[in-house]
Amino acid sequence: MPAPNYFARNFDTTPTPTPMEQVQDNRNIATSEEPYCNPRLDPKNYLEGPLSDNAATRLRQMLARPGIIVAPGICDGISARCALEAGFDCLYQSGAATTASRMGQPDLAIATLNDFVEAGNMVASLDPRVPVIADADTGFGGPANVARTVRQYARAGIAGLHIEDQVQTKRCGHLMGKQVVSREEFITRIRAAVLARDEIPGGSDFVIIGRTDSAQVLGMEEAVTRLKLAAAAGADVCFIEGVKSKELLESTVAALAPKPVLVNVISGGLTPSFTSWEAEQMGAKIIIFSLVSCVAMVHGVRTAMKSLKETGTDFSTAKGMDPKAFFEVMGLKDVMTLDAKAGGTAFSQVFAPPFFPPTSSSTSHTEMSNSGVSLSGKEVAKHNSRQSCWIIVHGKAYDVTEFLDDHPGGSKIILKYAGKDATQEYDPIHPPDAITNNLPPEKHLGPVDPDTVEKVEVKITDEEKARQQRMSARPSLDEILNLHDFEAIARQVMPEKAWAYYSSAADDEITIRENHAAYHRIWFRPRILRNVTKVDWSTTILGHHSSMPLYITATALGKLGHPDGELNLTRAAAKHGVIQMIPTLASCSFDEIMDAAQPGQVQFFQLYVNKDRNITKRIVQHAEKRGIKGLFITVDAPQLGRREKDMRMKFEAEDPSEVSKAGSEGVDRSQGAARAISSFIDPGLEWADIDWFKSITKMPLILKGVQCWEDALMAYDAGLAGVVLSNHGGRQLDFARSGIEVLVEVVAKLGEKRGLKFPNEKFQLFVDGGVRRATDVLKAVALGATAVGVGRPFLYAFSSYGPEGVDKALQILHDEFEMNLRLLGAPTIKDVVPDMVDASSISSHGSAVPGDRLYDSNYESMQHARLRDATVKL
Numbered sequence: 010m011p012a013p014n015y016f017a018r019n020f021d022t023t024p025t026p027t028p029m030e031q032v033q034d035n036r037n038i039a040t041s042e043e044p045y046c047n048p049r050l051d052p053k054n055y056l057e058g059p060l061s062d063n064a065a066t067r068l069r070q071m072l073a074r075p076g077i078i079v080a081p082g083i084c085d086g087i088s089a090r091c092a093l094e095a096g097f098d099c100l101y102q103s104g105a106a107t108t109a110s111r112m113g114q115p116d117l118a119i120a121t122l123n124d125f126v127e128a129g130n131m132v133a134s135l136d137p138r139v140p141v142i143a144d145a146d147t148g149f150g151g152p153a154n155v156a157r158t159v160r161q162y163a164r165a166g167i168a169g170l171h172i173e174d175q176v177q178t179k180r181c182g183h184l185m186g187k188q189v190v191s192r193e194e195f196i197t198r199i200r201a202a203v204l205a206r207d208e209i210p211g212g213s214d215f216v217i218i219g220r221t222d223s224a225q226v227l228g229m230e231e232a233v234t235r236l237k238l239a240a241a242a243g244a245d246v247c248f249i250e251g252v253k254s255k256e257l258l259e260s261t262v263a264a265l266a267p268k269p270v271l272v273n274v275i276s277g278g279l280t281p282s283f284t285s286w287e288a289e290q291m292g293a294k295i296i297i298f299s300l301v302s303c304v305a306m307v308h309g310v311r312t313a314m315k316s317l318k319e320t321g322t323d324f325s326t327a328k329g330m331d332p333k334a335f336f337e338v339m340g341l342k343d344v345m346t347l348d349a350k351a352g353g354t355a356f357s358q359v360f361a362p363p364f365f366p367p368t369s370s371s372t373s374h375t376e377m378s379n380s381g382v383s384l385s386g387k388e389v390a391k392h393n394s395r396q397s398c399w400i401i402v403h404g405k406a407y408d409v410t411e412f413l414d415d416h417p418g419g420s421k422i423i424l425k426y427a428g429k430d431a432t433q434e435y436d437p438i439h440p441p442d443a444i445t446n447n448l449p450p451e452k453h454l455g456p457v458d459p460d461t462v463e464k465v466e467v468k469i470t471d472e473e474k475a476r477q478q479r480m481s482a483r484p485s486l487d488e489i490l491n492l493h494d495f496e497a498i499a500r501q502v503m504p505e506k507a508w509a510y511y512s513s514a515a516d517d518e519i520t521i522r523e524n525h526a527a528y529h530r531i532w533f534r535p536r537i538l539r540n541v542t543k544v545d546w547s548t549t550i551l552g553h554h555s556s557m558p559l560y561i562t563a564t565a566l567g568k569l570g571h572p573d574g575e576l577n578l579t580r581a582a583a584k585h586g587v588i589q590m591i592p593t594l595a596s597c598s599f600d601e602i603m604d605a606a607q608p609g610q611v612q613f614f615q616l617y618v619n620k621d622r623n624i625t626k627r628i629v630q631h632a633e634k635r636g637i638k639g640l641f642i643t644v645d646a647p648q649l650g651r652r653e654k655d656m657r658m659k660f661e662a663e664d665p666s667e668v669s670k671a672g673s674e675g676v677d678r679s680q681g682a683a684r685a686i687s688s689f690i691d692p693g694l695e696w697a698d699i700d701w702f703k704s705i706t707k708m709p710l711i712l713k714g715v716q717c718w719e720d721a722l723m724a725y726d727a728g729l730a731g732v733v734l735s736n737h738g739g740r741q742l743d744f745a746r747s748g749i750e751v752l753v754e755v756v757a758k759l760g761e762k763r764g765l766k767f768p769n770e771k772f773q774l775f776v777d778g779g780v781r782r783a784t785d786v787l788k789a790v791a792l793g794a795t796a797v798g799v800g801r802p803f804l805y806a807f808s809s810y811g812p813e814g815v816d817k818a819l820q821i822l823h824d825e826f827e828m829n830l831r832l833l834g835a836p837t838i839k840d841v842v843p844d845m846v847d848a849s850s851i852s853s854h855g856s857a858v859p860g861d862r863l864y865d866s867n868y869e870s871m872q873h874a875r876l877r878d879a880t881v882k883l
């Protein structure tokens with residue numbers, strides 16, 4: 010039986026045309042006014058019943074039912090496997106990424122139909138029930154071309170594809186100046202696709218998506234008209250490329266309703282980075298993230314290759330993934346099961362673990378992991394209490410019972426995952442090796458059979474959704490004028506816990522405010538009529554060039570604010586030629602950060618000294634081997650200060666029962682989130698240890714956290730390379746003086762006692778705390794500092810705007826330096842001399858200065874203890 014003609018309403022019973030006749034037919038159809046109508050494909054028919062095992066039917070069911078369809082872009086077997094592993098129930102085969110992956114070239118439409126179909130067929134076969142939507146990058150051209158594309162994709166098991174209106178010799182979709190065909194030609198393509206689908210014997214549910222690229226070149230109005238015509242010609246879904254705003258997406262959805270709309274989000278592309286939740290709220294039905302895998306691949310593979318080249322090993326980038334673990338992600342278990350069912354023996358060796366699980370509870374864990382026998386998820390699930398708490402991270406089980414009270418984020422979050430897979434919660438905050446480094450080997454219980462582990466669903470809270478909405482309402486970076494602005498935005502868009510950790514300081518938070526206020530007691534004495542046509546604010550720090558007298562100081566737990574954590578700083582530092590100090594307690598692993606650096610990029614390392622000096626020695630020597638140019642030993646934190654904002658957040662995150670129970674057992678909770686990450690720090694560190702440091706490294710040694718001239722003098726006499734006059738951003742001893750105040754007395758006293766002049770090449774003075782403007786830096790430089798450390802502003806910059814935020818923050822500082830050097834009458838940094846400032850009031854803590862409105866309005870006052878139940882009335 011020939012396929013009925015759904016364009017004609019009166020179903021056609023003429024014989025099936027020959028291919029040549031078909032072309033002729035399509036031309037006639039292209040001019041037909043009759044809208045397409047196929048009662049069988051009415052969305053109402055797909056509302057009820059279980060989800061089908063046929064991927065195309067399932068895609069129609071998903072389209073007809075509530076909820077947005079989220080389809081991550083994949084380009085090969087590995088990316089498809091990872092998407093399925095993450096739990097996605099629809100995949101998008103990206104044209105550009107598939108071309109790149111198969112041909113090693115960008116998307117210029119040179120891959121053939123067979124290339125695409127073969128790739129799509131392989132992906133669709135991994136889990137044949139999961140719909141794969143394809144970018145039919147050969148779905149342009151004449152109707153015959155389009156029809157053949159549809160037939161071949163449908164046969165290959167693909168659930169749907171999009172047909173677009175770009176010209177056959179299209180430019181890469183991501184280059185500007187796309188060219189599109191006429192409306193008529195576009196609609197001819199859609200009709201050809203629909204006809205080809207309807208002629209598939211037995212009736213196919215294959216989904217045809219009409220895509221227009223015309224918005225960019227012909228405007229939104231034309232784009233919407235084209236999609237309306239495509240819908241009338243039988244397209245099941247409308248795909249609008251290049252919607253530049255929320256409003257445009259919403260109006261497109263309204264104009265095309267009830268046709269479902271697909272939106273394409275590419276980080277950094279024309280469409281803003283809507284989350285899937287935001288897109289759903291705007292009415293989109295499908296959201297694709299076309300380049301998610303190929304971009305991640307470039308980052309991951311690049312890092313691994315660079316690291317292998319530099320270190321001669323792939324140990325750190327493997328992150329513990331052995332060959333078996335890799336094959337397991339790629340479906341080894343299915344292959345083994347099939348082999349066994351068929352009576353094969355090829356995998357009997359590897360197969361042993363799942364088939365012969367440990368039967369005796371007396372089997373030692375070490376035995377288990379050593380023998381390669383996996384634990385079962387059920388066994389791990391039994392250890393789900395405070396008395397015995399096991400968790401799974403990256404496929405391996407750990408006994409964390411004794412670590413519960415030491416965990417920086419509190420025990421509740423671990424107990425929530427007791428007996429379960431905690432990887433999703435763990436990954437964003439911790440360096441990959443944190444768990445293996447912090448737990449003794451006997452607590453490493455070995456691999457867990459992934460098939461037996463129950464998936465943990467991570468729920469997005471309303472609070473988190475609201476935060477993401479605030480995130481999407483951020484002003485553009487152009488509107489950010491100074492470093493205070495980043496703080497103001499960060500405060501509104503950061504997760505509460507992260508904000509509390511970054512912004513908190515010790516006790517009554519007097520010192521944190523004094524750090525900034527102290528700069529208000531220094532005034533300039535500018536000089537005039539000096540040729541400042543050209544000004545140069547670059548300098549050298551410990552002998553290394555820096556584009557400004559400023560470095561990014563060490564701040565722990567970067568991933569609390571942004572998934573890329575400290576890497577945001579590494580990248581921006583490279584771009585702007587400034588030095589980054591890597592913290593011991595970074596969220597990214599040390600090697601990850603070093604691997605992300607550009608060749609020749611200078612980095613320092615901040616060291617917390619471990620009670621176990623062998624660990625310290627290993628860390629220091631590894632840092633030196635990887636090219637670190639200065640070791641900053643933190644000396645102001647034998648115990649971490651009380652950061653009450655942070656502690657308050659922690660108590661609120663804990664079960665009240667847990668808090669009181671732990672309290673009665675004498676667990677010290679007095680130091681909030683900061684406590685456990687610091688419990689390894691040695692309070693016994695003393696001056697006598699300095700010689701030991703000199704014996705284990707040739708890196709210049711600097712003490713970070715010196716707070717009076719007596720200690721600065723001892724550091725000089727001990728032959729160190731310098732000191733950072735710092736009170737740890739006000740996070741340690743409250744009422745410690747500001748670094749800038751200490752600088753004035755250190756310069757005076759070291760001059761008096763040892764005849765030193767500053768800035769000094771041999772013994773360099775650094776200051777940090779409260780620096781928010783280039784004028785602050787210039788005041789410190791005038792008073793003798795070689796350079797100044799800046800901490801929180803960069804954290805706030807990446808927490809609110811990612812890497813571009815840090816880039817912008819550094820650019821703002823460059824601009825401020827340029828202007829201020831001119832206004833000071835100082836062509837270079839060497840011309841910024843003590844006579845240019847009046848610091849006579851620096852140590853007078855009572856002197857009044859005008860309030861700093863930007864800073865003060867960002868400062869969030871501390872809170873008193875709150876009643877737990879908000880409904881209790883006074």
Ligand SMILES: Cc1cc2nc3c(=O)[nH]c(=O)nc-3n(C[C@H](O)[C@H](O)[C@H](O)COP(=O)(O)O)c2cc1C
Pocket residue numbers: 510511512524562563564565592593594615643713735736737738739740777778779780798799800801802
């Ligand atoms: C969130 C945060 C984490 C920090 N972590 C460390 C650390 O791990 N080690 C360290 O020596 N200093 C640490 N510091 C102190 C900074 O190195 C620096 O002394 C301080 O941030 C400077 O003040 P500013 O933030 O006002 O610029 C941290 C500061 C903040 C705000």
